[in-house]
Structures are given as structure tokens and as C-alpha cells.
Amino acid sequence: MHTGVPHRRVAVYGMGGTIAMAGAGGVVPALSVSQLIDAVPGLGGTGIDIEVNDFRRLPGASLGFADLTALAAEIEKRLEAGDVDGAVVTQGTDTIEETSYLLDLFHTAPQPVIVTGAMRNPTLAGADGPANVLAAVQTAAHPDARNHGVLVVLGDEIHAARHVRKTHATSCSTFQSPNAGPLGHLVEGVPKLLNRLPAARFTLDLAAVNSHPRVGLVTVTFGDDGAFLRDMSERADGLVVAAFGVGHVPEGFVPILSEIAARIPVVLASRTGSGPGLSSTY
Incomplete structure (x- = not known):
């Protein structure tokens, strides 16, 4: 039966990090994006099509400018095609505040780009990766998230990339926006934006970047x-x-x-x- 609800599609880019770690003892980024997606309960029932892209498999602390500018260019090209509603980036939490802001500086498309990760790797009890991926995908697919640039979603909270910070070494509620507070929350799988960013955002021309x-x-x-x-x-x-x-x-x-x-x-x-x-x- 046709519901009248348009079909949504989200491109997911894996960069590695705790969310993709596996192994015994000292874990390393080893899981593919497909494996991450397959481990998310309830994602199949959202009706959102997922397109997976294994971009890097590095700890967050090992990412650099070259990795992020290449990712920004790839996301920009994918969004320009116009057949995806948003993008999700999974990566290590150590550098999310830097990488999300850098991506935000280069992001000019209306579709949202959502950055997420995990504080507990998949081998631990209470691993938060699956819930964060689900919330990130639901936010990326929702029309209310458009025209907000790059957002960071963890623990069912939605933060602006320009404000978010990692404030605790191990807590699952580590990501906060000290000067602004979260933009909103996920409620029963639906992003509810309580605050709005200024209409004008400062951005940079990605094509003009030729040095670091x-x-x-x-x-x-x-x-x-x-x-x-x-x-x-x-x-x-x-x-x-x-x-x-x-x-x-x-x-x-x-x-x-x-x-x-x-x-x-x-x-x-x-x-x-x-x-x-x-x-x-x-």
C-alpha cells in the first residue's frame, strides 16, 4: 500500500574508530560499514535505504587533513547527484570535534551530513555504536535536518559541529556544546530540533585548498x-x-x-x- 511518504536514502562513510573496532585485548578498527549497519537493530524497519562506503579504517587520532579533505570532496560529489537525502560519517570520537567542524567549513549542500561514533567498542557490554548509527541515519534522512550544515549525533542528542566538544575521556555522554547547548534530540526515532543556527554560515571553497x-x-x-x-x-x-x-x-x-x-x-x-x-x- 502506498503511504505517501517519500522513500529516503542515506550514504554512510566509514572512517574507522572505536565504533568499528574488533579483536581480543587491544582492539583495532576492523569492521566494515556493512558490518556496522548489519549490527544495528531496527534500522531495516525504518524504510531508509543505506548506501555504504568504506573510506578509511583508522583510529580517530590518526586521521589527518588529507583524509578529511578527500572525504569532504567525496561527500560533496555524492550529494550533488541529488539522489541521497543526507550522509553519515562514522569515526573515532577522539577527533570528532575537529573533523566535524572541518567538514562543516567545506559543506554547502542543503542535505545534512551527520558525524557519529561510539565510546564503547562492539566487544564491550552496552556498546553504544548501533544506537548512535541508527540515530545518525534517522537524522540524516529527515527533512528538518536540511540546511543545518554538519551535525554531530550521539546519545540521541543533536549538536552543531561548530559548537560541540568532547568533554570527558570515557563517558558515553561526553559530547556537549558548552556555549550553546544541543540543537535537539531524537524522540522515538524522529529528530526534534529545539534550536536553530543562524541562517548565514561561514564556509570555505574546497576546490581552493591546495596546502595544509x-x-x-x-x-x-x-x-x-x-x-x-x-x-x-x-x-x-x-x-x-x-x-x-x-x-x-x-x-x-x-x-x-x-x-x-x-x-x-x-x-x-x-x-x-x-x-x-x-x-x-x-
Whole structure:
């Protein structure tokens, strides 16, 4: 019987990570995307067609810019064909906050791209991978998720790539959006978006990417004399300084940062992980 509900199709790209790990003792990314999909209870009953793509089999910590730019190009080409409603990326959680944001910078199509993973590998009791894959696919297929760029879905929560962070080393509820909160939740398999992103999103031209500059990250610590700051800047094309509080650094840093900023871009941020940097305090 025809229900009047259009058939949905989602392309799933596997990158490896805990969600795809298997083995005894020290597990490694070994499961294919087809194996991940086959292990998801209830997915077959959603009526969503799944297209699988084994793209990489690497731990999240081993992914690099070349892997992600290649993935972004592949997803862009697939979405431009117009016959899929969205895409899902499964990968290791260690770098989801970086990879999802990078994909978001390159993503301009209306279809959603959903990044998900797992904190417990398939050999452990209470493995969260199957539920996260199901929620990610349901979100990717739903029309309400369109025009939101790249989203991160774990634990039935939907987060914007630009806001999400991994906040705990082992907890299944590790992904949070400290400055914004989640965009929404999955309720009985349906994504419910409670918040909306601004209509205008900052994006980059993927075709113009022809190099990967080396950017250093220095965290300011108590009693720091700036020696590491100077050493790192000599080998970097840009520098991010994770400073105290709202952006404070020791007085001795000021002439060093001024010297470095004359040579390369320098961005001052807060090491706290949430809240703004300020420019008119001491």
C-alpha cells in the first residue's frame, strides 16, 4: 500500500574508530560499514535505504587533513547527484570535534551530513555504536535536518559541529556544546530540533585548498616564561595561544607575542573551553 511518504536514502562513510573496532585485548578498527549497519537493530524497519562506503579504517587520532579533505570532496560529489537525502560519517570520537567542524567549513549542500561514533567498542557490554548509527541515519534522512550544515549525533542528542566538544575521556555522554547547548534530540526515532543556527554560515571553497599550513597550539601554564611559545612559532605558519581566563597571558608574553604576530597570524583564545575572550579588561 502506498503511504505517501517519500522513500529516503542515506550514504554512510566509514572512517574507522572505536565504533568499528574488533579483536581480543587491544582492539583495532576492523569492521566494515556493512558490518556496522548489519549490527544495528531496527534500522531495516525504518524504510531508509543505506548506501555504504568504506573510506578509511583508522583510529580517530590518526586521521589527518588529507583524509578529511578527500572525504569532504567525496561527500560533496555524492550529494550533488541529488539522489541521497543526507550522509553519515562514522569515526573515532577522539577527533570528532575537529573533523566535524572541518567538514562543516567545506559543506554547502542543503542535505545534512551527520558525524557519529561510539565510546564503547562492539566487544564491550552496552556498546553504544548501533544506537548512535541508527540515530545518525534517522537524522540524516529527515527533512528538518536540511540546511543545518554538519551535525554531530550521539546519545540521541543533536549538536552543531561548530559548537560541540568532547568533554570527558570515557563517558558515553561526553559530547556537549558548552556555549550553546544541543540543537535537539531524537524522540522515538524522529529528530526534534529545539534550536536553530543562524541562517548565514561561514564556509570555505574546497576546490581552493591546495596546502595544509602548520598551525601551533600553545597552552599557557602557571609560571610560563614563553620559551616554548618562541620555539614553536619558528616552525609554524600560524599560532593559537590558549590563554588564562578571558585571554590573559603573563606580562613577559606581550613582547614575544608582538614579535611573533609581526611574522605570522596569532590567535588568542581561552583555555577554559567555553565563554568569550575579552579585549577591554586588564
